[in-house]
Amino acid sequence: MQELKNRIKQLMEENVAQRALGWKKGEFGYDAQAAFFESTDELDDFVYNGFCGANLSKYMIEACKKEGRTIICLKPCDTYSFNQLLKEHRIQREKAYIIGVGCKGTLDISKIKANGIEGIVDIEGADMFSSENLLKIKTVYGDHELAYSDALLERCNCCKGKEHMIFDEIIGESADTVSADRFEQIEKIEQLTSIEKFEFFRNELSKCIRCNACRNACPACNCRKCVFDSDKFDSAQKANSDSFEEKMFHIIRAFHVAGRCTDCGECSRVCPQNIPLHLFNRKFIKDINMLYGDFSAGSNCEENCPLTSYSFDDAEPGKI
Amino acid sequence: MKKINLNKLKELFAYISEKSSLFLPIESANSINFGMYDEKAKVRLDVLKTSKSPKDLFFPQSETLYSCQSAKGKISIEPQALQNDEFVVFGMKNCDFAALEILDKVFLSEPVDTFYKARRDNATIVTLACARPSESCFCKAYGIDCAQGAGDVSAWIIGEYFYWCANTQKGVALLEKTAHLFEDADEADVESAKAQIRDIVAKMPLMSLDLKNWGKGKTAEKFDSPLWDELYKPCLACGTCTFVCPTCQCYDIKDYKAGEKVVRYRCWDSCMYSDFTMMAHGNNRTSQMQRFRQRFMHKLVYFPDNNDGVFSCTGCGRCVDKCPASLNIVKVIKAFDKEA
Amino acid sequence: MSECTCHKDYKLDTLVPQIGVITDITDETPDVKTFKVQALGGGKLFEHMPGQCAMLCVPGISEAMFSITSSPTNKEYQEFSIKKCGSLTNYLHEMNVGDQIAVRGPYGNHFPVEDELLSKDLLFIAGGIGLAPLRSVINYVLDNREKYGKVDILYGSRSKQDLVKLQEIETVWKNAKDVDVHLTIDNPQDDWDGHVGFVPSYLEELAFSNDRTVLVCGPPVMIKFVLQSLKKMGFSDDKIYTTFELRMKCGIGKCGRCNIGSKYVCKDGPVFRNDEIEELPNEY
Numbered sequence: 055m056q057e058l059k060n061r062i063k064q065l066m067e068e069n070v071a072q073r074a075l076g077w078k079k080g081e082f083g084y085d086a087q088a089a090f091f092e093s094t095d096e097l098d099d100f101v102y103n104g105f106c107g108a109n110l111s112k113y114m115i116e117a118c119k120k121e122g123r124t125i126i127c128l129k130p131c132d133t134y135s136f137n138q139l140l141k142e143h144r145i146q147r148e149k150a151y152i153i154g155v156g157c158k159g160t161l162d163i164s165k166i167k168a169n170g171i172e173g174i175v176d177i178e179g180a181d182m183f184s185s186e187n188l189l190k191i192k193t194v195y196g197d198h199e200l201a202y203s204d205a206l207l208e209r210c211n212c213c214k215g216k217e218h219m220i221f222d223e224i225i226g227e228s229a230d231t232v233s234a235d236r237f238e239q240i241e242k243i244e245q246l247t248s249i250e251k252f253e254f255f256r257n258e259l260s261k262c263i264r265c266n267a268c269r270n271a272c273p274a275c276n277c278r279k280c281v282f283d284s285d286k287f288d289s290a291q292k293a294n295s296d297s298f299e300e301k302m303f304h305i306i307r308a309f310h311v312a313g314r315c316t317d318c319g320e321c322s323r324v325c326p327q328n329i330p331l332h333l334f335n336r337k338f339i340k341d342i343n344m345l346y347g348d349f350s351a352g353s354n355c356e357e358n359c360p361l362t363s364y365s366f367d368d369a370e371p372g373k374i
Numbered sequence: 375m376k377k378i379n380l381n382k383l384k385e386l387f388a389y390i391s392e393k394s395s396l397f398l399p400i401e402s403a404n405s406i407n408f409g410m411y412d413e414k415a416k417v418r419l420d421v422l423k424t425s426k427s428p429k430d431l432f433f434p435q436s437e438t439l440y441s442c443q444s445a446k447g448k449i450s451i452e453p454q455a456l457q458n459d460e461f462v463v464f465g466m467k468n469c470d471f472a473a474l475e476i477l478d479k480v481f482l483s484e485p486v487d488t489f490y491k492a493r494r495d496n497a498t499i500v501t502l503a504c505a506r507p508s509e510s511c512f513c514k515a516y517g518i519d520c521a522q523g524a525g526d527v528s529a530w531i532i533g534e535y536f537y538w539c540a541n542t543q544k545g546v547a548l549l550e551k552t553a554h555l556f557e558d559a560d561e562a563d564v565e566s567a568k569a570q571i572r573d574i575v576a577k578m579p580l581m582s583l584d585l586k587n588w589g590k591g592k593t594a595e596k597f598d599s600p601l602w603d604e605l606y607k608p609c610l611a612c613g614t615c616t617f618v619c620p621t622c623q624c625y626d627i628k629d630y631k632a633g634e635k636v637v638r639y640r641c642w643d644s645c646m647y648s649d650f651t652m653m654a655h656g657n658n659r660t661s662q663m664q665r666f667r668q669r670f671m672h673k674l675v676y677f678p679d680n681n682d683g684v685f686s687c688t689g690c691g692r693c694v695d696k697c698p699a700s701l702n703i704v705k706v707i708k709a710f711d712k713e714a
Numbered sequence: 715m716s717e718c719t720c721h722k723d724y725k726l727d728t729l730v731p732q733i734g735v736i737t738d739i740t741d742e743t744p745d746v747k748t749f750k751v752q753a754l755g756g757g758k759l760f761e762h763m764p765g766q767c768a769m770l771c772v773p774g775i776s777e778a779m780f781s782i783t784s785s786p787t788n789k790e791y792q793e794f795s796i797k798k799c800g801s802l803t804n805y806l807h808e809m810n811v812g813d814q815i816a817v818r819g820p821y822g823n824h825f826p827v828e829d830e831l832l833s834k835d836l837l838f839i840a841g842g843i844g845l846a847p848l849r850s851v852i853n854y855v856l857d858n859r860e861k862y863g864k865v866d867i868l869y870g871s872r873s874k875q876d877l878v879k880l881q882e883i884e885t886v887w888k889n890a891k892d893v894d895v896h897l898t899i900d901n902p903q904d905d906w907d908g909h910v911g912f913v914p915s916y917l918e919e920l921a922f923s924n925d926r927t928v929l930v931c932g933p934p935v936m937i938k939f940v941l942q943s944l945k946k947m948g949f950s951d952d953k954i955y956t957t958f959e960l961r962m963k964c965g966i967g968k969c970g971r972c973n974i975g976s977k978y979v980c981k982d983g984p985v986f987r988n989d990e991i992e993e994l995p996n997e998y
Contacts, residue, residue: 080700081509081579081580081694081704081705082509082510082579085694085700086700087608087699087700087701088607088608088699089607089608090607108608108698108699108700113608172422172506172508172509173506173507173508173509173574173577173578174508174509175579193509194509194577194578195506195574257403258403260403261402261405261407261425263426263435263614263617263618264435264613264617265612265613265614265617265618266647267610267612267613267614267698269612270610270612271610271698283647283648283649324610324612324614324698326425326617326618326696326698327405327425328403328404329403329405439729439730440730440731442773442816443773444772444774444814447809447810447812447813447814448814449733449815449816450733451730451731451733453727453730456724480968481968485728485966487727487728487729487968488724488725488727489727491724593975593976593995594995597975597995597996597997598996623968623970624969624970624971625964625968625969626963626969627729627777627964629773629774629775629776636773636774640729643969643970643971645970645971651971651972658974658997658998659997664997671975672970672973675976676973676975676976679975679976680976
């Protein structure tokens with residue numbers, strides 16, 4: 055991490071960029087937050103470890119409104135979102151200096167807590183650039199140890215890959231974290247009867263509190279004004295006047311990001327009610343792959359999305 | 375002081391739920407929230423914090439105020455019936471109970487919100503002391519003792535036993551109704567459990583949070599601070615903090631067209647949302663910085679201004695646990711402390 | 715601790731409206747109409763004080779806060795002067811005499827007609843539809859004429875056609891004892907031989923003595939410049955009152971959006987004295 059910090063400092067001192075977009079340490083070692091570092095002094099609080107799950111690409115929209123260039127730290131999967139934002143002209147390439155940061159998987163604090171680990175005061179071993187696979191967790195109730203690889207976010211267990219899709223330079227190595235098939239759960243749900251499917255989603259979505267964290271964290275949800283925020287629209291963004299609305303919100307959102315969703319997994323990571331929202335998006339990805347051939351949104355800036363382009367070979371409705 | 379073996383709690387729940395609705399922490403689809411008890415419910419009294427606070431038992435996320443019909447220039451209005459049945463809330467934590475007393479200051483002050491009041495009047499609340507507080511808790515900063523009971527009945531889980539004692543007439547009534555299931559207990563057991571909890575509380579990192587720089591009359595000092603401009607930046611402008619918060623009570627009033635009828639309902643709103651302050655004259659908080667500032671100024675300055683210094687936060691720590699950007703009231707308080 | 719309450723006799727919640735009926739509609743200007751509203755059985759829906767507001771609601775359209783423009787001394791009805799400027803007000807303008815409307819209120823504080831304003835020389839300054847809340851006070855003062863000192867009314871609008879309640883101004887106010895009315899319009903027009911110019915400059919021209927108690931209401935930009943002029947003329951902030959009646963939603967200080975610092979416009983306002991406004995944080 056020190057190497058990364060030093061490099062950012064150097065880039066700022068050399069005026070390559072005016073500020074940096076990275077992560078800042080929190081209270082307990084696991085609650086790092088996204089942060090703009092406007093001066094090199096502020097870099098004292100800079101941190102990069104397994105708890106830096108937040109995908110910073112979307113903050114680049116704000117960074118582009120500022121004077122000068124911004125150093126942005128992107129993990130391999132974050133670069134897909136960055137590319138996608140570039141493609142949609144929501145950010146400008148020349149406003150960013152991209153440091154592709156190595157990643158050995160991001161950590162899921164709720165998974166750690168699910169092991170009955172409470173009262174956490176410090177966590178050691180979350181460093182991204184160390185090859186050690188052990189988290190040492192200090193709590194008020196006693197100390198615990200847990201394998202790093204056992205505490206990964208679901209998205210990291212089916213990681214898209216170690217490669218950065220866009221960068222100016224790369225610092226640190228990335229590790230293989232794949233331990234599950236990305237579409238396994240989708241296939242399981244596909245096997246369900248329509249009643250069972252409905253029941254599954256009804257159960258999950260009935261937990262939704264309409265906080266909009268999924269939408270606001272999602273790099274693909276970058277409309278200047280969301281239709282759900284309009285007072286002219288019959289459906290309020292903040293409450294369900296009937297139980298259909300919570301489903302409608304998520305279904306509309308899934309359709310809207312279809313073909314643009316890079317499967318970054320932020321929606322599920324931020325959901326305060328632990329709704330596996332990524333399943334919707336992943337189903338679309340699976341279907342797009344099946345109908346149009348393998349496609350990975352954000353893998354580059356040039357390729358057309360199958361859903362926004364037309365060819366004579368396109369799948370026809372009802373003829374799959 | 376009475377006690378019951380933990381393995382007989384199911385009997386207690388069945389007995390209470392026969393007479394009235396019973397709400398308690400229930401696990402469903404990987405999330406634990408207050409829900410209505412039935413035989414199949416997966417009760418999770420062991421869990422410290424429900425995802426959402428139990429405020430929605432008194433102030434639901436959406437509730438109908440009235441429905442009305444209009445035709446040919448004539449209107450008829452059918453007010454929504456008030457909660458008329460008694461119900462029991464079991465296992466509320468002290469921070470959440472304290473939060474209810476904060477909501478009381480809003481909804482029970484004139485003009486009284488009758489929808490809320492009816493629910494308050496009909497509820498019997500059993501609070502449960504926190505056996506294992508977490509690092510995100512800071513109730514003590516607001517003078518709340520999570521070892522001590524509150525509400526109508528105070529309860530503790532100690533070893534194999536569930537202990538309780540009544541604090542109010544409603545509590546006495548509940549204890550009398552269920553007396554046959556309980557045996558007499560030694561007060562000393564509870565006292566030593568309380569001492570243990572307080573020992574743990576003393577070690578928790580946020581419990582010593584200092585609020586001396588906040589409270590009544592601090593508007594001029596805090597409002598124009600350049601710190602807000604720094605602090606708000608990671609904020610995603612979602613409503614998670616406000617919706618999981620036990621004291622956030624802002625609401626909107628909206629219409630829902632149901633065939634011929636128009637249903638006017640009230641729903642939670644969030645000061646974090648861009649259209650929150652959209653009113654007839656326009657919007658008086660147009661930037662996310664202003665909205666972010668409003669939330670914390672309201673909890674730490676404006677509310678105390680209007681309520682004898684009482685903060686509109688009880689340190690439940692849900693915002694600490696749930697904010698997708700890891701921002702929270704603690705970070706705000708500490709950032710200002712550092713500045714001072 | 716809450717004690718057992720067995721009583722179930724709750725009052726009807728204040729968020730549930732009453733039904734009123736529109737008994738008269740007057741076209742004031744091309745885009746302002748005044749609606750008389752009465753209870754279904756006749757008479758007023760509620761008692762109010764000058765400066766208070768009420769929420770008018772058309773089911774399925776919307777609801778919004780409007781100042782009550784009639785004086786409480788009127789025992790028969792309440793009046794609302796409403797400018798057409800959105801979906802609700804457009805709808806209201808299409809309504810007919812005899813149509814029903816849902817009303818809740820009254821909300822907010824009021825101008826201190828029974829304490830601070832008593833026996834004072836009063837200066838009313840209004841722009842456009844901003845006359846609506848002040849008209850309630852003016853008529854209250856005229857109906858209790860002996861309780862107040864001299865009255866001056868400075869009222870301006872874009873054009874002659876945009877002056878609200880012109881007939882009442884000409885026939886009642888201008889003829890009232892110790893009342894001077896000063897009208898102005900923004901631009902000259904053929905059938906107007908009165909003053910032409912903006913309200914703030916006319917105010918300075920009229921050179922009122924600065925011991926007057928002033929009540930101001932109008933568009934924000936007019937208020938801003940009027941306050942500057944008053945300051946220049948030596949009026950002290952604790953003698954200037956204004957109203958923020960458009961900045962509210964629930965009306966009862968609970969929904970949480972209309973606050974400016976610790977003050978809720980709907981509960982602690984809409985009427986504020988300028989020295990109180992000066993103490994509010996700059997978020998309005």
